[in-house]
Amino acid sequence: MEYTQNKRGDLILSQGTFVYIQDGASGQVAVAVGPYKESIGEIDKIVVYDEQSRKFIPAADFSDSIQVSRSADEGQYIVLINPSDPKDGEPRFPNRGKNSTTVTLKTGSKVNIPGPANFPLWPGQIGNVLDGHNLKYNEYLIVRVYNEEEAKKNLGNAIVKTTEIDNNKQTAKKSLIAEEDLITGKLLVIKGTDVSFYIPPTGIEVVSYNGSYVRKAVTLERLEYCILLDQNGDKRYLKGTAVVFPKPTEEFLEQDGKKKFKALELNDNMGIYLKVIADYEEDGRKYVTGEELFITGKEQKIYFPREEHAIIKYADSVMHYAVAITGGEARYVLNKVTGEIKMVKGPKMFNPDPRKEVIVKRVLDEKSVKLWFPNSVDALQYNRTLESEMTQNDLFSEFGGRSNAYVTDRGFSKANKIYASSMNMADEINRKNTFTKPRTLTMDNKYEGAVTINVWPGYAIQIVKKSGEREVVIGPKMRLLEFDETLEVLELSTGKPKTDHDLFKTVYLQTENNIVSDIIQAETKDLVDVSIRLSYRVNFTGDNKKWFNVSNYVKLLTQHLRSVVRNRVKKINIEEFNNDAADILRDTILGIADDGKARNGKTFTENGMHVYDIEVLGINIGDTEISYYLKDFQKNIVKQNMELNILKKNRDITTEKEKISREILEETYKTEVVHQEINAKKIAESNKIDLMSVEAKKAKQKIDDDIELDSINSKKQRQVIIDDINKMILEIDKLQDEHNINVIKEKSEIRSAEYEKQMASIQPKLIEAMITLGGVRTTEILAKNIKEQGGDWTDIFRKGGIEGLLESVKGTSLYDNLMSTMNKMKPENSEE
Secondary structure, three states: OOOOOOOOEEEEEEEOEEEEEOOOOOOOEEEEEOOOOEOOOOOEEEEEEEOOEEEEEEOHHHHHHOOEEEEOOOEEEEEEEEOOOOOOOOOOOOOOOEEEOOOOOOOOOOEEEOOOOEEEEOOOEEEEEEEEEEOOOOEEEEEEOOHHHHHHHHHHEEEEEEOOOOOOHHHHHHHHOHHHHHOOEEEEEEEOOOOEEOOOOEEEEEEEEEEEEEEEEEEEEEOOOEEEEEEEOOOOEEOOOOEOOOOOEEEEOOEEEEEEEEEEEEEOOOEEEEEEEEEEEOOEEEEEOOEEEOOOEOOEEOOOOOOOOOEEEOOOEOEEEEEEOOHHHHHHHHOOOOOOOOEEEEOOOEEEOOOOOOEEEEEOOOHHHHOOOOOOOOHHHHHHHHHHHHEEEOOOOOOOOOOOOEEEOOOOOHHHHHHHHHHOOOEEEEEOHHHHHHOOOOOOOOOOOOOOOEOOOOOEEEEEEOOEEEEEEEEEEEEEOOOOOOOOOEEEEEOOOEEEEEEEEEOOEOOOOOOEEEEEEEEEEOOOOOEEEEEEEEEOOHHHHHHOOOOOHHHHHHHHHHHHHHHHHOOOOOOHHOOOHHHHHHHHHOOOOOOOOOOOOOOOOOOOOOOEEEEEEEEOOOOOHHHHHHHHHHHHHHHHHHHHHHHHHHHHEEEEEHHHHHHHHHHHHHHHHHHHHHHHHHHHHHHHHHHHHHHHHHHHHHHHHHHHHHHOHHHHHHHHHHHHHHHHHHHHHHHHHHHHHHHHHHHHHHHHHHHHHHHHHHHHHHHEEEEHHHHHHHHHHHHHHHHHHHHHHHHHHHHHHHHHHHHOOOOHHHHHHHHHHHHHOOOOOOOO
């Protein structure tokens, strides 16, 4: 700023103002206090005092040089820098209405003058008007002792309004700040819990903070805490409920503008990992520096950080969460101390102790994945991803090397960001780890846990430990593999015939209903080459520890049975082998069946393999000409056999026809004999009746003659005789009627017997005949009639003979057909 020479003229000051005038001859600066009027000489200057440079600078204009007297109301105070040190009779402040020369100042000193006060400043003085400090319950001041002698002298002059009524105010002022604390440069705290209003005495000043003198304390609620950092590096952790006032050398640690934080809430499935950084004792236990702690909700539901603890973080994660291990699953857990990897099986919630445990994933080589999980693209892709992550991330510095163990996320979740925000002000130790996965309720643990092998029904696997121990697992069964366990690999011959050129590798042994196909090249006794296609049905039996003793059981099976079959075929000619190949091969391989019992089969003692059946899929003769002759010969044999079978069939039919004819004749003869017997009996009975009639007539005639000759006189006696004769005649007629009835009954029984024989032969096809003759309607009527008569054919004939049959088919077209047939069958001499 440029200053120009003051203009000459009159200087007029109003009341309450003052101005500095520098004598141009001596350089002496005087102060003129209004109300006042003065003419400014040509060499005099109007100046102002620059507080920053502590120099008098010429004013650009009268209006710029006029200052207002320092004025403090009640509740305010003036901090006066460079106070006057008046000699005897000298005023303390410039007199009003006068132009006063300067007095001796205590340069570098300052005093606190409480209001009400109003005064101008001597040249070189600085006066700052400050408001008295009103404090709420949660507010405080930081004061500094800048002159301990003046502070001790003026301690009682401090203006203090305490929160509690104390009749002895002086005592209250002194008890607020102890005299022994009045050391130059020392910082002290004036708490709002003790003082509601404060004006410091001379020797003590209030330290400002971010443009304000009053500072806010931290009010802690339940489950809240704050951290205070001292200038010497010590930390204090204070928890609510409380109003926290820092020490003068302390300050609140802030995170994102926050000075207070939430305590950590723990449950049984959550924990935090800590290191002891200072010795302390709690609940009778001593904790030593360097000791590591893992605190879960089982030991402590609410955790407040403390100055003796440092939080150990993994990738900014504070909270350790338990991992859900469902039933039938497991996790691999590495012991960081011993290096042992164990398997923890579900169902359970598992929270590894980070001091010595860490969950790892097992990375399989691509070859093992293809063998253990055949045709599983997902398993192969997941394992490749896992291997890639293991390669890209240096996760093993903590464990000192690499292996096929991949460190997982340790059970951290996205919620750790919240806890990390709460714990960032706490001491911490960071360690490397993978990314933090977001917390989720998805329970897809297909590839997260231990390697799980699902052994299907009819299969088996052999598990091999690095120690050499072996275990055979037979399906159906789920098996979790320990970290050091692998599966025995079988290498099987393939192709037809089986060879070792392209081995099929698998870890699954089919123990039941296994089928092995092969082609055997052999030579017969008459030097004819044959190719035999076989299919062996195989089970594995006995001690299962032997099942995996032979890694290529297909080769063992096929090579041995090839030798056996070739040896047997070499001993027979081609015709015999061609005619009975299946039985020959079964007898050779499976053994001969005794008395209808099952064949014993072929058992291999090396690995418990048992061939219980074979299938001959085809026989191919190497010499085409011999094959043609055998086929032609076979055709002729078949043709002759067919002709012979036709002749035998014709013979059997003729024999059966003649047998039936004989049976018909025999039955006809029996019927004729019965007819003759009945006719003879009838004739005898008729002759007997005729004889009795003749004799009766003779007797009557004789009686008539006797009556006439003897001239019987008595009419009554004659009548009695006549009645006796008539009675005899009636008896004769009765006998004649009974005879006729018996004859009719016998004839009916004979006809019924004949019809029963005929119906017995047609009964199995009666329904079919009725359907053919009368359709379904006829069958329904017949069934209804039979049911009404008893429901059985034999009952119908016993009850009514042919009449019962006719009654059963009445109302159908079959009735007319049967009546026509019966009329044709009726004997010519039959009366009915």
